[in-house]
Structures are given as C-alpha cells and as structure tokens.
Amino acid sequence: MAGLAVLGEARRRDVHVAAGGIDGQQEARLLERLADGADPVAQCRARRVLQPEAARGLLHLEAATPARGVLGIVARVDLATGEHEVPGGELRLQMAAHQQALDAAVGTVAEQHERGGGRRNGGRLFDGHDVVCHDARDFVMDLHHLTEAVGVLAFGVLFHSATVRLLGDRHPFLRIVLSGLAFGGLALGLALARIQVGPGVYFDARNVPIALIALFEGWPAGLLATLPVILYRWAWLGGSGTIPGILTVLSAAAAGGLVHWWATRRGRVETLHAFGLGAATFLITLLGYALLGRDGLEKFARTWPHFLVAYVLGIGLLAQLFQNVLERERLYAAERRFRALLDETSEAIRIVDTDSHRIVETNRADSALAGEPRARLLGRDTREFWPADEEGRMRWTEIAHAMATAGVATGFGLPFRAGDGVVRSVDLTCRRVEHGGQRYDILIFRDASPREALDAARREVLDLRAVTLVANAAAHEINNPLTVIVGSLELLQRRLAAGGPELRWIDRAVDASQRIREIIARMTHITKVQASGSFPGVPAMLDIHRSSEDN
Template identity: 75%
Template sequence: MRMLGDGRPWLRTVRRLLNGVAFGVVALGLALARIQVAPDVYFDARNVPIALIALFEGWPAGLVAALPVAIYRWFWLGGIGTVPGLVSVACAAAAGGLVHWWATRSGRVRTAHTFGLGALTFLTTLLGYAMLGAPGLGKFARTWPHFLVAYVGGIGVLATLFQNVVERERLHAGERRFRALLDESSEAIRIVDAASRRILETNRTDCALSGRPRPALLGRDAREFWPEDAAGRDRWEALGAEVDAAGAASAFGLPLRTAGGAVRSIDLTCRRVDRDGRRYDIVIFRDAGPREALDAARREVSDLRAITLIANATAHEINNPLTVIVGSLELLQRRLDAEGQETRWIDRAIDASQRIRDIIARMTHITRVEASGAFPGVPAMLDIHRSSEDNTGRH
C-alpha cells in the first residue's frame, strides 16, 4: 500500500483505510484459527494485527482493522463474551493509536514503542477476560503465558520487522526522489569519489554534455574525460589542487573531452564534502558555449562603442583642417595654368583629399567590428570598409 505514497492527503487516507482492511482480514483469520489450550479455553492472536496497523497508520486504521473481527463476533459467534471481545479489539486499536502518537513525537518507531505496545495489548486482553468476571479471569490464568508470548514478544518482533521494511521503503523513496531531482536539473551534476576519482553518480544533463549514457559514466575515472593536451590537463590539475586546499573551486572555459574525442568548453564549480569518513567532490558544470557567445557579444558592443567614439572624434578633428586644405588647393588651382605640371599635382591632392572625406564618412557610420587580414609582424587593424558598408551603401 506504500505505492499510494504520502504526497497527497487523500491518498494517505485511502492507503491507511486499505491497510486497515487488509490487517482486519488477517485479524479475522487469526480469530477463526483459534487454538484450544484447555477444555473450553481458546487462544488466538487477533489483537496483534489490529495493534500493529494502528501503530504504523494511526487509530483510524486500527478501528477499520477491528471492524471485521467485531462483525464476526457480534453477528456470527455471539455469546456472553461478545461485548468483552468488542471492547478488547477496540482497546487494542486505541492502544496502537496511542503508541503511534508517541512514536510520531519521537520521529520513528523504536524498540520501546513496540514492546510497550505489546504490553498494552496484553492488558487489553486481560481487560476483556476481566469483564467476564471470575470465570473469565480463571480462563485467563490458564492462557496468559500464550498471550504474553504472542502479544509482547510477537508484536515487539513483528513491529521491529515492519519498521525495518517501512524505513527501507522510505529510503528507496528518498533515493527515487533524489534521482528525479538530479535528472531534472538543468545543469550537469557529477558526484566523484575524491580518493579514487571514480564517478559515483551523475544526471541526465551530464550524459547529454558528455555524449555518454549513465552506465558508461558510472565507475569511470573522471580523469579519462580530461583533454589530451598538456595545457588542458594542467588546468584540471590546478583545479583539483585548489579543491584539496580550499575545499571548493570554480573554473570557466574548462576543456572536457566528450564521446568521440571532441572537446567542449564548460564552466564548472566543485565542492569537497566529507561524509561518514569518505570524501566526495560535488561537481556542477554547464556548457560554456552560451556564456562565451554572450561574452563575445558584450566585448563586441564595448569595442564598437569605443571605436565609434574615437571615429566620431577623429572625423571631427580631421574635417576642419581638411576643409581648409581643400579650399586652399582649389584657390591655388585657379591661379595656375590649366595645362601646367603644378595643376596636375593639385588635382591629385584634391582627389586624395576626397578619398580622406570618404574614409571619414565611413568612420562615422561604423556598425560592427571587422578586422582586416593579419600579416606577419603587423597587428590586426579595423577594416573600415567592411565595418561600415551596410550603412553607406558603398562597395
């Protein structure tokens, strides 16, 4: 019934009721399979499952479990022991509910709770026999060792076994939740044994970035995914040394070798954790591609702004003296012979000045950063033509 889970209140209620019905059927079977221990004296352990289910699911489930036995006693068996029998099973359910409340305050069912419930159940059985008067107490005197073993010992042992099963199921449920949360993370998570560097756990995002399924990652040495070049391996070694010294470290643009030998860039954070005498590295990383693209875009915007400011200032400072130079050349051209050598020199100077004007015009319309081809010994330069051609319409 644990499959119904504890996530929703109505599911918990349904689970408890169904568990109560199931244990009620067991209690009814025990009541029908009673054992004769003396003439006209019978023994059965019907209160054991009632008390147990009330211990683990609360008094409502205990009352549901007591219902089949009560119906059998009232409508089928009858006799002077009907009312005491009903009181006995109801008190067993109440005792289980009381110990359930006690165990809830303690955080879990412990040995004291289980054997305490066994003792209370034994007393509820004594109460039922006592309600029959002297004949009932006489019968109880001949059967009490059986009840003592069945209730105190039986409930104590069975409750301990049930608690182990419940805790194991809770542990498995916690592992499943941990596995689900791990796989839903948008970032790759890898848990590595710090001593052996073996991968102990991973998630779906790690498998996607590494290009390998989970079984192919678990148990592998994390160093197998380092790049082959010395520079990349040195960066990983430096990261490990920082984790050893400080307990945590981060790195950006770290190379990771994926399936097929391809290398991709990742941003990584690693934290060292000590647990039960062992050290673990919790490694969280993501693809650095989007971050690097964003950084490149930001650098280009910054570069473009700086270039634009310089270009506009340069254009302003050059245009003023250039206007004076071109005007002076044109005045000088009018005074010279149209066919003379000096006029041709002035024409070339005016043409060169016009080219300068065109360059300045392009400088004031730069919209992106395009570098010219690099040559040995020559630093990269801005290609003004390619950086502004979309706005000027010139090719």
C-alpha cells in the same frame, strides 16, 4: 449412562462409548478387560492429562493410569437430563477416575451449559459418542498454531509495505481503507486460528494487527480493522463474551490511535511508542477478561504469560519492523526522486571516489557529454577523460591539487576527452565532501561552447563600441581643421588665374579634402569590426569601408 475410553500411550485411537452401570468398584476390572491383560491394580492416584480434539466438544480430561502404559478415562454423563451444547474451545472439563469426582464434573458441565456461551449457529450437541483423544502429558505450545499466527502477521507486514510503496502519500484515504480492511481480516484470522498453549487452554492475538494498523495509519484504519471481528463475534459466535470481546478490540484500536497521535508529534514511531502500545493492549485484554467475572480472570490467569509475550513483545517488535519497512520505502521513494531530479538536471554531475578516482554516480547529462551510457561510466577512472596532451593534463592536475588543499575548485575552458576521442571544452565546478568516513568529489560539468560563444559576442560588442568611440572622436577632431583647410583652398582657387599650375594644385587639394570628408562620414557609421589583411611590416588595421558598408 457412562462412557469409557482406552488409549495407547504411543498412538492415537478412537474412543468408544460403552453403556452400562459403572461404579468405582467395577472400574478396575473393566479397564483390565479393555486393556487386554493389563495389571488389575491401577495406580488410581496418578493422573494423566488427555487432550480431545476440539471438534468433538471435549477439551480437557484427567484420567487414572493403569499398568503397562495404558491410559484410561471413565466419563459419566447423564444424558437423560438433556443434551447439552458444547461450544468448541470454551469449556474445560475436569474428569477423574473416581465416581465422586465424575459426579462433580457432571454437575459443573451442566452448570456451565445453563449459563450459555454456545454458538448461535452451528453448535454441536454432545451425545457422548465418537470422541477422539490424544495423549497430552508432555504438552507444549502447538507449533503449527504458532506458525500460522506468525505467517498471518508476516503477511500483514508485506501488505503494508506494498500499500506504502504503491499508494504512498498520493492516495491517503484509499491506503487507510485498504489497510484497515486487510488488517481486520488478519485479526479475524488470528481469532479463528487460536494458539493452543496447554490442554484445553487457548489464546489468540487478534488485537495485534488492530493495534498495529491504528498505530501507523491512525484511528480510522484501526476502527475499520475491528469491523470483521465485531461482525464475527456478534452475528456468528455470540455467547457471554460477546460484549467484552467487542469492547476489547475497540479499545485496542483507540489505544493505537492515541499512540499514533503521540508518535506523530515526535516524527516517527519509536521504541517507547511500540512497547507502550503493547503494554496498553495487554492491560486492555486483562480488563476484557475481567468483565467476564471470576471465570474470565481464572482463564486469563492460565494464559497471561502468553498474552504478555504476544502483545508487549510482539507489538513492540512488529512495530519496529513496520517502522523499518516504512522508512525503507520512504528511502526508496527519496532515492527515486533524487534519481529523477539528478537525471533532469541540465548540467552534467559526476560523483567520484576521491581515493580510487572511480565514478560512483552520474546523470544523463554527463552521459550525453561523455558520449557513453551510464552503465559504462560507472566504475571507470575519471582520469580517462583527461586530454592526451601534456598542457591539458597539467590543467586538470592543477584542479586536483586545488581540491586537495581547499576542498573546492573551478575551471573554465578545460579540455575534456569524450568517449569517441573528441576533445570538448568544458567548465567545471567541483567540491570535496565526506560521508560515512568516505571522501567523494562532486564534479559539475557544463559544455563551454555556449559560454565561449557568448563571451566572443560580448568581446565583439565591446570592440565595436571602442572602435565606434575612437572613430567618432577622430572624425570630430579631423573634421574641424579639415573645414578650415577646404574653405581656405576654395578662397585661393577663386583668386588664381585660370590655367596656371597653382590652380591645378589647389584642385587636387580640394579633391583630397572631399575624400577625407567621405572617410570621416564612414567613421561615424561603423556597425561592425572588420580588419584588413596584414602585410609584412604593416599591422592589421580596421577596414573602414567594410565595417560601414551597410550604410
């Protein structure tokens, strides 16, 4: 039994199977009849490649080209010898228009089927009916397949970026598990969505996500990523390539883990690590095909340029992209951490562009001190917060001059005009830095009121101590001669006759001495400094009574 197909060059048609004995002499007349008036002299030596749909079992056909642009194929399969299982995407059939070549092709098909390699479940039995073909003379890589593969890998980049952002270093075990299983699903998707690069020639990049996740998350994630592919290959697809396929994905995960260990010692994934892993994955794939023997090497010979691009160039570039995404997420995390620490700082921090005097960054304490939200502070000229009076602006000008000459400056009790117009006293420390060719002034403010209150308290303590020391010394020095004076007055008082004027003078002197004693006693118990009111010609002085009234 033989099958015959006629296909228009500019369109796709169904292939119908015709039963009957057909040999080489009958071929031209039969093609002519089916081509509806085609030239009976066919260019039998010319060859065209037809690509059947994989779902129908046949993968690659070569046929003679009759005249008038009609493509013809004659496929002769002896169905009486038994039905053969045709695994989608694994057999390559070379069919020619000559009977001798057809007989050789039939033998090749039967031999390949006897070796096995079909699906364990759901395999299709080729019965010679309803095969759909399309013209593949000018076949190039299927862009739809390539787009699907690129989309799968792009999803992997987005997923890894999301896991790094959400989990970070807080949940490393959960991140490894999720990343490993997700990239295992991507590897399985790439294994199923093969890329067609020629008539009956396919390849897939299943090892790319496995190697990548092992590179960035270590061998545990790479091992998890191999599980979906291993389960699919062992439990569903089967065939002679099962063991080599499993060994290949496990080796890719191991290679990624080793390069991960190497990159960890260097601090980051560099270009050498990425392309080195790509080359190792390419060699692992070659060894996997070599395990299949001569047939595997022949198949690899038809696809090795595509594997080279997919693994060496693909893994190299994707690893760089992954590293950039990882560093970007780390940069975002560092920026968020810096923002949080900056806002929690008790002192007001303001970063100003040196040339334009514009505020480029600020924190929450600065907003509270200025009485303006952060959004309204950014971009404003920092000189707007200088006081309006000439003396205050002169002090700020001196600070700016010191910054220009020395790069650092400090100021205490500087007048600072807030957004509501109220002038506050602030202490300032500033430093000029340069980053990326741009100069910035870092200003650190603090409200001077607590410091000034503390300074006033310290001055009061020092004044009180000084007054106490002076008062104690004066009391001691005055008390010694006063004792002699009082004693002498008491002796005179006893010798004078009663009622005389001298006795009255002595009595007044003794009373005055007692008052002096009371003043001396208060001078030794001063607890605070209270000044008396000043009068014209009389300077302010210590009020001894008020300064020691608690005693």
